[in-house]
Every structure is written in structure tokens, then in C-alpha cells.
Amino acid sequence: MNFIYDPVPWVINWLTQLLLSWGLSENFVTTLLYLIGAVLICLGAMLFTTMLIWAERKIGGRFQDRLGPNRVGPWGIFQSIADMLKIFTKEYINPVGIDKIPFNLAPVLAVAAVLAVWAVIPFSQTVFGSNINVGILYIIAIGGLGEMAIILAGFGSNNKYALLGAFRAVAQLISYEVPMVIVLLIPVMFSGSMGLNEIVQAQTIPFIVYAPVACIIFFICSIAENGRAPFDLLEADSELVAGYNIEYSGLKFGMFFVADFLHAFTSAIVFTTIFLGGWQGPGVEQIPVLGGAYMLIKTLLVYFLMLAIRFTVPRFRIDQMMALNWKILTPLALVTVVVTALVDKAIPHEMTVIRIGALLVVNLIIWLLADRMITIYRKRNPVQVVTGKLRPLARPEFLSVAEKETAQ
Amino acid sequence: MLNEWLYLGIFLIIALAIPAAALLIAGMLSPKKPNPIKDSTYECGMETVGVSWVQFKVQYYIYGLIFLVFDVEIVLLYPWAVAYNKVALFGVIELILFVAILASGLLYAWRKGALEWV
Amino acid sequence: MTGMQLIFLIAAAVVVSSAFMSVTSRRMIHAALWFVLALLGVAVIYALLEVSFFAVVQVLVYVGAIAILIIFATMLTRRALEDHGKQFNRATLMTLVIVSVIFAGLVFSLRSWPQLQSMTAPLSADQLDVGVLGLALTAPDGFALPFEVTSILLLAALIGSIYVAYERKEKKK
Numbered sequence: 027m028n029f030i031y032d033p034v035p036w037v038i039n040w041l042t043q044l045l046l047s048w049g050l051s052e053n054f055v056t057t058l059l060y061l062i063g064a065v066l067i068c069l070g071a072m073l074f075t076t077m078l079i080w081a082e083r084k085i086g087g088r089f090q091d092r093l094g095p096n097r098v099g100p101w102g103i104f105q106s107i108a109d110m111l112k113i114f115t116k117e118y119i120n121p122v123g124i125d126k127i128p129f130n131l132a133p134v135l136a137v138a139a140v141l142a143v144w145a146v147i148p149f150s151q152t153v154f155g156s157n158i159n160v161g162i163l164y165i166i167a168i169g170g171l172g173e174m175a176i177i178l179a180g181f182g183s184n185n186k187y188a189l190l191g192a193f194r195a196v197a198q199l200i201s202y203e204v205p206m207v208i209v210l211l212i213p214v215m216f217s218g219s220m221g222l223n224e225i226v227q228a229q230t231i232p233f234i235v236y237a238p239v240a241c242i243i244f245f246i247c248s249i250a251e252n253g254r255a256p257f258d259l260l261e262a263d264s265e266l267v268a269g270y271n272i273e274y275s276g277l278k279f280g281m282f283f284v285a286d287f288l289h290a291f292t293s294a295i296v297f298t299t300i301f302l303g304g305w306q307g308p309g310v311e312q313i314p315v316l317g318g319a320y321m322l323i324k325t326l327l328v329y330f331l332m333l334a335i336r337f338t339v340p341r342f343r344i345d346q347m348m349a350l351n352w353k354i355l356t357p358l359a360l361v362t363v364v365v366t367a368l369v370d371k372a373i374p375h376e377m378t379v380i381r382i383g384a385l386l387v388v389n390l391i392i393w394l395l396a397d398r399m400i401t402i403y404r405k406r407n408p409v410q411v412v413t414g415k416l417r418p419l420a421r422p423e424f425l426s427v428a429e430k431e432t433a434q
Numbered sequence: 435m436l437n438e439w440l441y442l443g444i445f446l447i448i449a450l451a452i453p454a455a456a457l458l459i460a461g462m463l464s465p466k467k468p469n470p471i472k473d474s475t476y477e478c479g480m481e482t483v484g485v486s487w488v489q490f491k492v493q494y495y496i497y498g499l500i501f502l503v504f505d506v507e508i509v510l511l512y513p514w515a516v517a518y519n520k521v522a523l524f525g526v527i528e529l530i531l532f533v534a535i536l537a538s539g540l541l542y543a544w545r546k547g548a549l550e551w552v
Numbered sequence: 553m554t555g556m557q558l559i560f561l562i563a564a565a566v567v568v569s570s571a572f573m574s575v576t577s578r579r580m581i582h583a584a585l586w587f588v589l590a591l592l593g594v595a596v597i598y599a600l601l602e603v604s605f606f607a608v609v610q611v612l613v614y615v616g617a618i619a620i621l622i623i624f625a626t627m628l629t630r631r632a633l634e635d636h637g638k639q640f641n642r643a644t645l646m647t648l649v650i651v652s653v654i655f656a657g658l659v660f661s662l663r664s665w666p667q668l669q670s671m672t673a674p675l676s677a678d679q680l681d682v683g684v685l686g687l688a689l690t691a692p693d694g695f696a697l698p699f700e701v702t703s704i705l706l707l708a709a710l711i712g713s714i715y716v717a718y719e720r721k722e723k724k725k
Contacts, residue, residue, distance in 0.1 A: 203505070498624050505612065513689055
């Protein structure tokens with residue numbers, strides 16, 4: 027086991043030998059190593075969030091034709107550290123009438139629910155935390171704990187708006203879990219196991235090629251589960267004034283903030299693991315540390331895509347959001363699962379190219395059919411456009427053609 | 435197998451402990467000056483009107499019910515999906531029946547208007 | 553005391569004590585939250601038994617769906633956040649005596665049952681695989697028919713719940 031090719035297992039091995047030579051029992055050594063690994067991953071993830079916040083602000087600034095933070099350090103790198111120092115010293119304001127235990131438990135549980143996903147993700151062929159054989163369901167179950175955190179925040183705050191925001195948030199989260207869980211059946215079908223290690227190992231060709239519609243549905247549901255734009259009406263300032271976060275100040279609010287950004291990156295990592303092949307890539311057999319590099323590159327690409335969607339697309343209304351989920355995404359997910367199961371059973375696994383071709387054709391047909399049905403529905407029930415007469419303008423020559431048409 | 439769960443248990447405890455420790459450190463570093471105006475509940479800058487309870491729309495409950503039924507359905511389908519590579523066409527017919535029966539439930543909810551956000 | 557026994561005792565203590573707190577809480581919403589803690593404790597016990605599928609399904613379905621429904625339902629009532637006073641009444645002491653007598657009788661009669669003392673054989677790794685469950689569910693001479701009947705049961709539950717809830721919506725109007 028070479029140190030350069032495979033650093034983490036080498037270090038674990040060396041540490042195990044060292045501790046065993048001190049005469050400690052084997053169970054104790056295993057538990058101690060688990061403890062050290064857990065602390066390193068949790069601290070690393072939380073400190074990495076500062077870089078994520080900086081990246082989001084810089085890239086968001088560029089999308090919006092401005093610079094983003096650039097004063098504190100070169101390219102504003104230390105901005106997040108400055109923000110952290112500030113937020114550590116802000117006062118905790120505890121409003122009257124709050125329930126102490128739920129109020130204080132909610133931010134901790136929100137961050138814990140996001141960190142707990144990092145325990146099952148395989149970072150490379152030899153570096154993974156826990157290889158339970160139900161990894162996919164574990165990730166979704168931990169999302170349920172995150173919903174509990176939102177409910178605790180909502181009713182612990184003794185505030186009508188927090189309660190209302192919490193209910194809406196939980197309604198959104200549970201609604202978008204349904205297509206996500208349905209669509210995750212497809213990687214499980216292809217790889218024959220629910221464990222994330224087996225799913226990555228079965229992806230010599232990434233699953234995005236086998237099931238693009240499933241991939242898109244999963245991506246949309248991940249963004250909705252996270253509460254990012256375009257699904258972020260819960261935080262819209264004009265709607266519910268920061269939703270369930272209203273009464274939080276200081277580091278408690280900072281924890282919700284960290285949970286939000288870390289959840290985005292965690293969704294990107296889960297997406298990469300399940301659909302993009304995780305650590306697979308050329309040369310990982312000989313040099314396992316390349317797996318970690320491939321994973322990082324793929325995850326950053328997916329994260330950049332999430333940022334691009336956030337800064338480009340306007341926000342949904344809540345009834346539009348619910349209609350999208352229950353009337354479009356859930357039937358689409360069910361149809362995709364059934365059709366993929368049929369087609370995959372009809373073609374033997376050895377004929378890879380024919381299998382990929384058939385699955386791609388079938389996915390394309392599903393997508394075009396769904397598009398057609400939505401277009402027909404829109405033609406029959408057009409959106410009511412509220413127009414009035416055109417008001418007198420100072421410079422009418424700047425009005426676009428479309429606006430002139432709708433105004434008359 | 436139990437080692438995996440031990441790791442997850444330790445990880446969950448650490449994941450709960452580290453933010454809690456951070457909150458405690460910040461609690462020690464920050465000033466504590468409560469006064470009645472600062473501690474009053476936020477209601478868009480005005481005094482609060484009425485008790486903190488909202489008229490709860492029953493629509494939330496219906497979404498929760500539909501989610502529960504679909505959740506149980508999909509959880510029943512996961513063992514089928516794990517055994518997918520080993521079953522013959524009969525298993526796929528079973529899947530189609532199962533999904534068709536539940537999709538008709540979704541259709542019923544749709545036609546009854548239970549999916550509208552009132 | 554091995555590590556497994558210690559963890560089992562802690563989980564069992566958490567389940568029993570949070571169930572007790574759930575019954576004796578003054579506010580309904582606190583009762584719902586203690587119930588969630590009891591469910592998480594049961595999930596830990598499933599994990600100790602090495603049936604990881606059921607542990608995860610317990611958290612996913614019970615905590616992620618049923619507990620949220622219960623919390624929604626308590627919020628539907630007007631007095632969910634109110635303090636209802638102590639939940640004990642005059643019959644508490646007598647109930648405690650009767651329950652302790654029954655418990656002592658059960659312990660005494662179970663101690664002479666030999667099956668309680670024996671250890672069951674641990675399941676082998678290929679029996680713990682979820683795929684075995686899947687094969688059993690789809691085999692024609694296995695549980696294929698109950699699998700389909702379950703879907704009809706879920707359909708009945710869905711239609712019934714929408715009918716009941718929808719009627720209430722009309723009455724409210």
C-alpha cells in the first residue's frame with residue numbers, strides 16, 4: 027500500500043498498528059479510529075462551508091454583473107472568516123414565551139441532519155465511511171430528521187409567522203420527497219443493491235446515460251428539498267420574512283445558514299455518487315487517490331450547475347410548486363420506473379450498446395410525450411394575463427413588440 | 435455489519451456534538467443584555483395581535499396523508515428493486531400492477547381536487 | 553456487559569422513558585415530540601438486530617411521515633400549545649400497584665419458560681440481504697399475492713383518507 031497512491035488507508039493502517047502495539051484491545055482501536063474519522067469529516071465539512079459561501083457569493087456576483095466580495099484578502103477569500111468572527115460574537119436573543127429545548131435543539135439538529143449524510147458516501151475505492159447495505163434509504167431518512175428540525179424551529183419560536191413558514195416548508199419538503207424516492211428505484215434496479223458502494227462500482231458507464239429522465243427528476247427534487255431558488259419562497263423577504271428563522275440570531279441563525287449551504291453541496295455529492303459514477307474514471311484501479319479527485323471535479327460541476335440555476339430562474343409560487351410536483355413529476359417518475367423496468371428486462375445485459383440505445387430512445391419518448399401533454403394542457407387552460415390599457419409613456423419607442431401586443 | 439452501524443452511531447453523536455459545542459462557545463463569547471423590547475416577538479415591527487396560533491389549513495394534512503401512502507408504497511417496492519436482476523418477467527408484471535393500482539389512487543386524488551393548493 | 557448489551561439497555565431506557573414522558577406531558581406538542589424520540593429509539597433497536605432495512609424504514613416512514621402527520625394533526629386543534637395541567641388523576645396510585653403486580657407475575661411466569669433463556673442463531677450474511685426479501689415478495693409461491701393485496705389496501709387507505717378530509721373541508725366552507 028503506497029502512501030502517494032493511497033494516502034488515507036495507509037494512514038489508517040499505520041495508526042492501527044501503532045495503537046495495537048501500545049497494547050489496546052482491537053475493539054477499542056476500531057472505535058477510536060471511527061471517532062477520529064467522524065470528527066475529521068464533520069469539522070472538515072463545516073469548515074469547507076466557508077469556502078462554499080465565498081464561492082457562492084463570488085459566482086453569484088458574476089452572474090449578476092457585479093464583483094462580489096473583494097476587499098478582505100485576495101479575491102475576498104477571507105470574507106467568510108470575517109463573517110464567522112462577527113457572527114460568533116452576536117448576542118443570542120431569546121424572545122419571550124419560547125420553548126427552550128426545541129428552540130435550541132433545532133439549529134443543531136438541522137446541521138446534524140446534513141452532516142450525517144457524509145458518513146455513507148464513498149470518496150474513493152478504499153476511502154468510505156460506512157458501507158451499510160441500505161445507503162440510499164438512509165440518506166432519505168436523514169432528510170426526514172431535517173424536517174423535524176424545521177418543525178422544532180417553527181413552533182419553538184412562539185411566533186405566528188415562524189409557525190406558518192415551518193408548515194409551508196415541511197409541506198414542500200414532504201411533497202418533493204415522493205418523486206425523489208420513486209426515481210431512486212432506478213439506480214437500485216440497475217445495480218442490484220441499495221448500498222452506495224455497490225452503486226458506484228456498478229457504474230462503469232454512469233447511470234445518467236442509462237436513465238436521463240430519472241436523473242433530471244432527481245436533480246429538480248434535490249434543489250426543491252434544499253429550499254434553493256427557484257423553490258425558495260419560504261425565505262422570500264416579501265413573503266414570510268425569513269420563514270422559520272425569524273426569531274433566531276447570532277450563531278443559531280448561522281447554523282441554519284451553514285446547514286443550507288452544506289445541504290446544497292451534499293446534494294451535489296449524492297447526485298454525483300448515484301448518477302455520475304462517483305469516483306469512477308480512468309486509472310482509478312492503480313491510483314485510488316485519483317478517485318477522490320474525480321469525485322471533487324464532478325461534484326463541483328454539479329454544484330456550479332445548481333448555482334447557475336439559482337441565479338437565473340425566477341421564483342415559483344407555492345401553488346405552481348405543488349402542481350409541478352404532484353401533477354407532473356410524480357406521474358412522470360412512476361411512468362419512467364415502469365417503462366425502464368420493462369425495457370431493461372426485455373434486453374439481456376450483454377448487449378450494452380443496444381441496451382443504452384433502447385433506454386435512451388424510451389427516455390426521449392417519455393420526455394417528448396410529457397412535453398406534448400403539458401403544451402396541450404396549457405393551450406386549453408391559458409394563464410390569465412391581467413392587462414390594462416397602456417399608460418402614457420415618456421419614451422414609447424423603447425417598448426418591445428410583445429408588450430405592445432399584450433397592451434392592446 | 436454491526437461495525438457499520440457503530441460508525442453511524444458515533445458519527446451522529448459527533449454531528450450533534452460539534453454544532454452544540456460551537457453554539458456553546460459563541461454563547462460564552464457573546465454579550466447578554468436582554469431587555470423587554472428586544473425580547474418581544476417579531477410581527478413586522480408592530481405589537482403582536484392575538485395568541486400565537488394560526489388557523490391551520492387542512493390542505494397541509496391532505497398532502498401529508500398522500501405523502502404517507504406513497505412513502506409506504508415505495509418502501510415496499512425497494513426490496514423488489516434489489517431483487518430485480520434475478521426475477522423474470524413475472525416480477526415486472528407485478529410491478530406494473532402495483533404501480534397501476536396506486537397511480538389510480540393518485541388520479542382519484544387529482545380528480546377530487548385534493549391536490550390543489552387552496 | 554458487552555457493548556451491545558449496554559447500547560441495548562440505553563436504547564430500551566430511552567424508548568420507555570420517552571413513552572412515559574409522552575403520556576404524561578402537559579402540552580400536546582411535547583407529547584408528539586417525545587413520541588418521535590421513542591420511535592428513534594426503536595430504530596436503534598432494529599439496527600442492533602442487524603436488520604438495517606427495517607431500521608431505516610422505521611425512521612423514513614415513522615419519523616418522516618407519521619410523526620409529521622401527528623404533529624400536523626395536533627396543530628389542527630386549537631389548544632395544541634396550551635398547558636393542560638398535570639395528567640395524573642386520583643386513580644394513579646392504585647393503577648401503579650396493579651401494574652406492578654401484573655409485571656411481577658409476568659416476570660415470574662416467564663422465567664420458567666426455557667425459550668427465553670436460549671439464544672437464537674444469528675442470521676448469516678446472505679440471509680440478511682434485502683434481495684432475499686425482494687425475491688420472496690415476487691415469487692409466485694411466495695408472497696406475490698399479499699404484495700398485490702397490500703397495494704389495494706394502500707389504495708383503500710388513500711381514498712378513505714381523502715374522502716374523510718375532503719368532507720371536512722366542505723363542512724368548513
